Amino acid sequence: MDQALQNEIQQLRGLSSKEAFVWLVQNRPSLCRTIAHRSWEIHEQEALLSHYLPGKLPYAAGHGYQWLVQATSLSRVVRHITKLLPSIPQDRLGLLEYHLSPVLSEAANTDRQRDEAQMLLAEIRKQTVS
Structure with a gap:
């Protein structure tokens, strides 16, 4: 991890969850890996998903989804994408x-999470052939 990323992570960890969210929205219009390196309150988890997902899907690589799952939860990400x-x-x-x-697949650790993931993927496949 480079020094600039470490500094940004430390800065965000020093802010409240709400302050960190505001900082990210103002300074990182695109999804960045910094979000996966701090704990977020539930309200800000929802706000992160509401900010970084609409109009931006699909991402060109899987790391954005990975960061979102790490910052929030698999269930929240699945709900928002659905x-x-x-x-x-x-x-x-x-x-x-x-x-x-x-x-x-990697993030699903319970039967419930695996079911949620499979239902989302099945819905994507269903809409792909419609």
Whole structure:
């Protein structure tokens, strides 16, 4: 981890969850790995997902999904993405599944989480062929 990233993580850890969220929105318009390196209160977890997901899916790589799962929870990420599925162009759903599938598989530690992940992936596949 480079020094600039370490400094930013330390700075965010020194702020309240709300202050850190405001700082990120103002200074990091794109999703960044910094979010995965601090604890967030539930309100800010929801705010992070509401800010960084709409209009930005699918990401071009899986690391963005990984950071979001680390910063919030698999269940929250699945819920938010499920709500956003109708807004994702059909020709982009395959890319979403491609990058999201390994992240969800790795993050799912319980039967419930595995079921949530599989239901989301099944819904993506269903919409891809519609």
